[in-house]
Amino acid sequence: MVDLKGQYIKIKEEINIEIRQVLDDAQFIGGAQVKEFSSELARYMTAGNVITCANGTDALQIALMALNLERGDEVILPAFTYAATAEVVALLGLVPVLADVSPDSFNIETTNLPQLISERTKVIMPVHLYGQSAEMESVQDLARRYGLKVIEDNAQSIGADYTFSNGNSKRCGTIGDIGCTSFFPSKNLGCFGDGGALFTEDDELAERLRMIANHGQRLKYKHDIVGCNSRLDTIQAAILRIKLSYLDSYIAARREASRLYRELLSDIEEVVLPAESQRSTHVYHQFTIRCQRRDELKEFLHNKGVPSMVYYPIPIHRQRAFSDIAVIRGDLSVAERLCEEVLSLPMHTELTADQQGFIANNIRKFYR
Numbered sequence: 001m002v003d004l005k006g007q008y009i010k011i012k013e014e015i016n017i018e019i020r021q022v023l024d025d026a027q028f029i030g031g032a033q034v035k036e037f038s039s040e041l042a043r044y045m046t047a048g049n050v051i052t053c054a055n056g057t058d059a060l061q062i063a064l065m066a067l068n069l070e071r072g073d074e075v076i077l078p079a080f081t082y083a084a085t086a087e088v089v090a091l092l093g094l095v096p097v098l099a100d101v102s103p104d105s106f107n108i109e110t111t112n113l114p115q116l117i118s119e120r121t122k123v124i125m126p127v128h129l130y131g132q133s134a135e136m137e138s139v140q141d142l143a144r145r146y147g148l149k150v151i152e153d154n155a156q157s158i159g160a161d162y163t164f165s166n167g168n169s170k171r172c173g174t175i176g177d178i179g180c181t182s183f184f185p186s187k188n189l190g191c192f193g194d195g196g197a198l199f200t201e202d203d204e205l206a207e208r209l210r211m212i213a214n215h216g217q218r219l220k221y222k223h224d225i226v227g228c229n230s231r232l233d234t235i236q237a238a239i240l241r242i243k244l245s246y247l248d249s250y251i252a253a254r255r256e257a258s259r260l261y262r263e264l265l266s267d268i269e270e271v272v273l274p275a276e277s278q279r280s281t282h283v284y285h286q287f288t289i290r291c292q293r294r295d296e297l298k299e300f301l302h303n304k305g306v307p308s309m310v311y312y313p314i315p316i317h318r319q320r321a322f323s324d325i326a327v328i329r330g331d332l333s334v335a336e337r338l339c340e341e342v343l344s345l346p347m348h349t350e351l352t353a354d355q356q357g358f359i360a361n362n363i364r365k366f367y368r
């Protein structure tokens with residue numbers, strides 16, 4: 001599905017020099033590279049503030065912790081997402097209210113969102129799934145109208161841009177009150193372990209996020225709020241600085257691979273290719289098709305040596321962990337159907353045209 005080794009080998013010299021520098025400096029926590037990476041990422045994202053942390057799930061949790069929510073407050077999120085999005089909500093004693101998703105973009109369906117809002121609703125958490133932005137203009141309009149906060153789960157779409165109807169463009173993750181991302185190795189900007197970051201334009205909120213990630217302290221041993229321990233270590237920051245300088249070329253490689261998939265798969269009528277949103281650029285974290293007889297196709301490909309993955313096989317409300325916690329206030333049938341139909345094909349920066357040809361030929365063979 002990914003080729004992290006192939007990607008590493010191409011930048012091995014640069015990376016090894018930086019890692020060795022961290023070893024020589026022995027500033028394993030809070031080294032200079034953490035600050036340097038934060039400001040370079042802020043520039044790339046055109047974000048007012050970047051707060052690094054230990055992983056993407058922590059980023060989501062820290063974001064929620066910063067918003068002064070009370071137990072029982074409701075957070076609207078898509079039913080079709082990675083469990084982490086719902087998990088942090090439940091963990092903090094908040095109530096995940098599930099929204100259905102669009103069958104085209106796979107992102108939160110905004111037309112029905114007003115029906116999900118109650119007196120206790122405080123936050124909307126759109127997820128920019130697979131590499132493109134959720135319909136953020138509608139999300140922001142609703143949030144403004146109902147006085148809600150917006151936390152973007154941007155673990156999968158770093159580098160994607162969303163364009164508003166007035167022509168203004170913003171990076172995914174810098175549109176809502178807080179944006180969150182993950183540097184898990186297989187993400188579009190991945191480190192060699194765990195890592196994450198938060199984005200906000202609000203300087204006061206940034207200070208609060210920074211404190212929460214650091215045991216609720218601003219000054220050492222003076223703890224003003226209950227926080228947690230969540231930090232990006234220096235080695236990961238050093239690696240991420242280098243990989244950030246390649247991010248645009250990595251995105252271009254993914255987009256080129258997606259173009260070729262489209263060309264190769266266009267004549268297979270059992271396969272629905274992923275739609276590109278009018279408003280968002282697509283950074284192709286995943287190339288996810290919808291297809292007939294999905295599980296059989298997956299097995300067939302596996303037997304030919306072609307990996308594929310189902311992101312995600314079970315919607316949040318059907319997961320045992322959340323079945324008693326998550327609130328359903330409307331139809332979730334698209335989320336349920338997608339769990340039966342989606343299949344993500346290998347998508348990474350090192351894919352070759354030959355590999356893609358082999359994958360496409362086998363998909364064609366299966367349906368013939």
Ligand SMILES: *Cc1c(COP(=O)(O)O)cnc(C)c1O
Binds near residue numbers: 058081153156
């Ligand atoms: C990867 C991911 C996360 C969690 O990130 P980690 O760094 O693994 O904690 C959260 N949400 C989505 C949508 C993700 O893809």
